[in-house]
Amino acid sequence: MLLKVFVFLVLGSVAVKSQQPTFNDDVLGLIFFKAGLQDPNAKLQSWSEDDNDPCNWVGIKCDPTTYRVTELHLDGLSLSGHVGRGLLRLQFLKVVSLSNNNLTGTIGAELSSIGSLQVLDLSGNDLSGSIPEEFFWQCGSLKSVSLARNNLSGQIPGSLSSCWGLAEFNFSYNQISGQLPSGIWYLRSLQSIDVYGNLLEGDIPEGIGNLYDLRHLNLGNNRFSGRLPGDIGSCSLLKYVDFSENYFSGSLPDSMRKLVSCTRISLRGNSLRGQVPGWFGELTSLESLDLSANQFYGRVPYSLGNLQSLKELNLSMNQFTGKVPSWMFSVSFDQVLRVLDLSSNGFYGEIPSKLGVLSSLVFFNMSRNRLFGSIPSTIGELKATQVVDLSDNMLNGSIPSEIGAAVSLKVLVLQRNFLSGKIPTQIVNCSSLTTLILSENNLSGSIPTAFPNLSNLEYVDLSLNDLTGSLPKELANLSQLVFFNISHNHLHGELPLGGFFNTIPTSSVSGNPSLCGSVVNRSCPAVHPKPIVLNPNSSDSIGGSSRDHPRKKIVLSISALVSIGAAAFIVIGVIAITILNIHVRSTSRAAAALMLSGAEDFSGSPTNDSKYGKLVMFSGDADFVAGANALLNKDCELGHGGFGVVYRTILRDGRAVAIKKLTVSSLIKSQLEFEREVRTLGKIRHHNLVALEGYYWTPSLQLLIYEFVPSGNLYKHLHDGPDGSYLSWQQRFNIILGMAKGLAYLHQMNIIHYNLKSTNILVDSSGEAKVGDYGLARLLPTLDRCVLSSKIQSALGYMAPEFACKTVKITEKCDVYGFGVLVLEVITGKRPVEYMEDDVVVLTDMVRGALGDGRVEECVDESLRNNFPAEEAIPVIKLGLICASQVPSNRPGMEEVVNILELIKCPSDGNGKERFE
Template sequence: MVLKVLVFLALVSVVVNSQQPNFNDDVLGLIFFKAGLKDPNAKLQSWSSDDNDPCNWMGVKCDPTTSRVTELHLDGLSLSGHIGRGLLRLQFLQVLSLSKNNLTGTINSELSHIGSLRVIDLSGNSLSGSVPDEFFAQCASLKSASFAMNSLTGQLPGSLSSCSTLVEANFSFNRISGQLPSGIWSLRSLQSLDVSGNLMEGEIPEGIGNLYDLRLIDFRDNRFSGRIPGDIGSCSHLKSVDFSDNYLYGALPDSMRSLGSCSSISLRGNSLRGQVPDWIGELTSLENLDLSANNFSGGIPFSLGKLQLLRELNLSMNQFTGALPESLANCYSLLAIDVSHNLLTGNVPSWISGNKLMGSLQVLDLSSNDLYGEIPSNIGVLSSLVFFNMSRNHLFGSIPDSIGELKTTQVIDLSCNMLNGSIPSEIGAAVSLKELRLQRNFLSGKIPTQIVNCSSLIDLNLSQNNLSGSIPPAISNLSNLEYVDLSMNGFTGSLPKELANLSQLMFFNISHNHLRGELPLGGFFNTIPTSSVAGNPWLCGSVVNRSCPAVHNKPIVLNPNSSDSISGSSPNHQRKKIVLSISALIAIGAAAFIVIGVVAITVLNIHVRSSMSRSPVALTLFGGEEFSCSPNNDLDYGKLVMFSGDADFAVGAHALLNKDCELGRGGFGVVYRTVLRDGRSVAIKKLTVSSLIKSQDEFEREVKKLGKFRHPNLVALAGYYWTPSLQLLIYEFVSSGSLFKHLHEPGRSCLSWRQRFNVILGMAKGLAYLHRMNLMHYNLKSTNVLLDCSGEAKVGDFGLARLLPMLDRGVLSSKIQSALGYMAPEFACKTVKITEKSDVYGYGVLVLEVITGKKPVEYMEDDVVVLCDMVRGALEVGRVEECIDGRLRSNFPAEEAIPVIKLGLICASQVPSNRPDMEEVVNILELIQCPSEGQEELE
């Protein structure tokens, strides 16, 4: 009430002052506008109704001759409230910029009627509703309009096509749906159109060639289908084209060869196919070319070598064949090359360490192909390399000493090749290394002690080689280590006790070596899984359930020439003889035990090899030929399909389902860990819904669809195995286990606030990707969220409901009954449609679980506590901070934690329509995490 009175008095003062000759309407309009705002930082303190004009006010610019307001810039001032009608009085306003605030409400259609308005920027707020159709109906002078990063819904207004003066239009990252307005390509003045990050669909209509002045078109992250418009080449001034992450198909239109001015083309994540034509080399202005995650085939064009301005080339995840063209040596400006996950053959190209690329290349990814040859001996000339990946090829020879010259490289991945020799001691000179992956090779020798110089190392994987010697104590000085895998080698000796001091350690696997002695005590080693130390019969400690032998004083051995030993009747002498006898017996017993153990292991090895020889498994490459490892191809013997790379089970399909390797159980099956013949660790889900599973053809069709979903925050489906009585799904193995274990398992180190926030954001990104691909999860819970070695969240078990013959609620409820507390209320109501909003509900519960450290439903002695109700109640009485996991103590930023809690409650709303979409959740989290950076990105 007091505020209203003050505003009224201010307006009365304005009206009185309006009689003065120098007064203009702009003061009244701006004071009206200010009255509808909240200004927590008092940025508008200079706005006073006592002034005759507002030209000296914060954010206001005036015409020096008339003193009328021409520009209003109030960006990033943390203003909230609504955009009031007072602005309509600013009849000479040309620029209105209110971006990066917290403004709410809908867009006033009359804003565009301000007579001279040329630029309006409302991006980065919380505006809702649709863009009014009338907004663009009378845009006499409007040239630039941006509504990006809001919560707008509905369709793009049809009147947009009549705004003939429009030069730039940005509607990106909202929830706008529907198709493009039919007359959109009639805007002859249009130079930039950005509708990225929405829910738009339908085909992109022909006619884009009418826009001769078009410079930028960004349609990424939508649901557009059909082909790339055939007349796009007529946009001869086009600088940037981004159609990535849609549902486009077909070949590249020939008219694109006319885009000679284009510097960036991104078509990632569609279903485009055919060969990349040679005319691609005519686009000599290209700096960025991204054709990844499509179905392109044939050879990589030799003409790419003409693109001397090219900085980033991404052709990964296609079906390219043949050799990498030597002409790429002519691309002097290249900073990043990614041709991973293709079918490329031939020698490792000589140009990867040639002088022309020296000092500039930062990313080199040739992984998951069929390249062969040696790593160039002068690889160290790539002095700017940050990411180096040549894994999953057929490389042989040794690792060159010059690898130590890669002083800026953070990731080196040479895994899954045929490399031999030792790990060069020069590796210690690669001082920026964070990840070193050399697993599944034929390396021998010792771990060089110089590795201690790689002080930033987080991930060290040397598993499945022929390494020997002891594990150097120097590794315990690598304080940032989180993931260490030294399994399946020939290491001997004892584990350094200092390893227990590695406070960041989340995974340490030394299984199947020849280590002995007591496991380190403390830290991660107090809860190390038994599978991580298995296959070392001489290790002892509580983890392996094997007590360590007590330490005895060494028996005294008398000098036979001593005079004290002459008398055979001495009691002392008799006792010493007994000691010697017991010592001898212990030695003999230990020797016998070792002999028996060796014999037993030999017999087991022979048995496993015979099982391998008898195991009849057919191998089918995804999109390739079928190779049989069995006497016939009868499906009763089983069909194994891997979506990338040649692989086979190291033992028979039934033999791999070893209870000792069980990782967990869920509504759809039991999960085991095993190793494929090519050395990869994978997680195998044995489906327990065989009676409900579709026919083999439908099963394979659905699983292959799921196998195409690739996202950093999803657990990748690597393949499947089928027999009529046994169905297995093969997933990537995620090393650090489930989110449930990290939150609720005793003895686990407490996740920090930053780790928890990253998990919440990662889960949101993974779900948003699934929803963009029109796929629901149905079974969200903390046991289905896994953490990798860097703490990145990966959502698993997505899409399994598609394997059932129909999405029957009764069947689903029985299969996901373990998701109690995560299930949206509409599952219990047959009249309410199940949509992506049901996943959003489960996500909201997960958010609260991560922050509070409490389970969704907890059974007390005489009560049942529902997490959502508990947090909602605390919020209502203003005690929400008390809900945050006590293990975090006061070590969390309240300015982030409380908004995230509120977001979780909104996602877990009982009414589906009140829940946001996951894309919106991602945007909100990114703004919460770092509002200043988030605001910069909106510019």
């Protein structure tokens, strides 16, 4: 074989002069190509250099007459390595499809000159670098090229405009920057353009109207600006248009009314404004219309009711006003509409009673409007609906008992209304329910006793109501639970024991003075047997008169009986608790053992068995040690947050890792997009960032495997126990600087953290700060700030004010705000928001007020009062306040923050104060 490959290398430049079956050309070319690959699953085992032709090899198609290779299909085989030059030998190759593998390296300029290449698909790999300018110099026969879902950078080559026969190109989900080459509008054969999810910018060049055959246009999730192309209506065959998540402004071009063949239009997340034109009702082929997160205003045109093929209508986060359009709840929509999102607008009035006619509805959101009246009982007729969100309105009345008939319901959000009455017992019929948020209403009565039957519950918030009664003990059996908030009610009795309730945060049960248990640090009253009352006038047991020492006999008798009863009670309690602990631990270990048995293929990297899922370790051993430190063992739980629960476990090589079990499965992206995002995060390496070591995927379980940082998080060092008092000024300064460097690197990689808080900052054994949990919001299907705010509620006090503003884009400046709050938390030792008996103290306001009064030094942590350099501390405090400015444009970038901190630490002019005064 080596000899044949050597011959091929020496003679590789010899051209094929005949179409006779010179089989060794194709065989040697493919064998040489295979030599550059790693094939962990032996999928290419049939490829043998001893064969006369490769036509029976896996992934190969040949011309039946000439026996020359015409197509190469090796999609999804877990191949790694690089795309070698061996393919250049296959002069009759028309199709090369290597998608969804683990190929690395750069794209060779010679690839487009392979044979008579018509189709090239390298999507879903780890290719990097830029697309060479000369890649499209010889593309006369090329009709389709897909480089999607890689890590490509640089710009789109201008030479693309010379591919006259090109019908489609897909460069989506990369990091390509620059502008669109204006010459592409002259490629009259183009039918599909997809550059979604890159860093492209600038105005859209004029001339798109020349593409009369264009059917698919996706420019979403970039940085384009200016107006939408005015001549887009000339592309009359367009079926799919996506301009979402850019910076487009102005009104909609009138020519769009000509797009009568279009089935999907997405303009989400721009700065488009004006009233929605009535001609939308003429686009009767529309199946999906998304105008969300813009600045449209006025009433929704009645003509939209003509769109009887519409399956998705999203008008959320605009400035629409008027009554809730009744035509949206008409019989004409009852067969097709699946998504209706009118949230975050100015709609008012009652929810139409004909809600039930939308029998196909899956997602229904009318939150953050001005709705009043009661929830119609017809909500129970929504048999297919999985998500209902009516939060942040003025709804009153009770939750209708008919809600129990909505059997597909998974998410029910009714918080911040004026609902009263009891939680209907019929809600337990919604057996698929994972999220139930009823907080900030006037609900009364007790939690239904059958509530624990909702075994899929993950997220429950019943806080700030008037609920009474005790908690069902069986709530401890809810194994999926990650959040349960009953604070500020009138509940009483003992908290459930076991499961999630062993580690429930105090804040989730506070404001219920009659609750007892270890979590609230309040002992439950002992239950003693009813005391025996002795008649002091009766005779004693030996017939003597009770008048002889009557008081002494009574006291001794009662004392003895109570002592015996108490002793028996304590013994029984100890035995019961011991048995309960044994049961909980054995159940936990059994579950962990079951997980291990079901994760047998964790020892490989990667694996794709559909029975066990797919594990990928970016480096090192993937074999886990069982036993006391078994995978996902409850005993090894480190903590939990909005995105998941974290466990510690040991690899076979003795290295400890932290495993995050994600709890956003119902919101997670598809496997391909999930893996793409995770692989991108896995390539991030910085001294001040927690490294992502690998991941595990099944449709129902996703794990992220991180390096283990043994010294705990910053919150623990600042607020839990005496540890905070041992953080010196120098240690605190180094932590602040480390956080800044980690964030600056993330922003350099175009990653926004979104979830900064002290529990997500780890401190290693040398005192270095490591930022963790970065980029997890990228795993959600859309960067919906409403979803994020519900998943990151524990970040209260760290979240920038623009997070609550529907018209402002979320940028790196949100992270800068959170960093500013963290700076103040590190220096003062106080939490971002602290609840006093009759007041709420916001850290930024407190420090800002102290600075204005000339008392800023009093804000420094008491443990440092007599041992900190004011010439460093005061500038750092001022920097923290600047970063936490209410106005995003006033906040510096993180690179500038790093430079300022280093100047404070080592000032070139002897002090670092001038910049902040």
